[in-house]
Amino acid sequence: MGLSGRERRILAQIEQALEREDPELARRVAAINRIEAGDGLPQEPYGERLRMWALAHVWVIFAVGALVIVLLLVAVLTT
Missing domain, CATH: 1.20.5 (Single alpha-helices involved in coiled-coils or other helix-helix interfaces)
Structure with missing residues (x-):
């Protein structure tokens, strides 16, 4: 089941806040997401x-x- 439009907006706001407050953690989370999505090891x-x-x-x-x-x-x- 996918996220509703409201849930996607809230998630986007959380991601933007994380990128502003802790860019290194945001990069690591993005790398983990790429691995889990099957895109291989992070660059x-x-x-x-x-x-x-x-x-x-x-x-x-x-x-x-x-x-x-x-x-x-x-x-x-x-x-």
């Missing part, structure tokens, strides 16, 4: 940083997993 400056952050975490998880496996093998082989 610069957040998009590239978010990709690098995710990639770094994948490598950290992989490295920790490999370390755990190596430590388990060492423990089994030394007993």
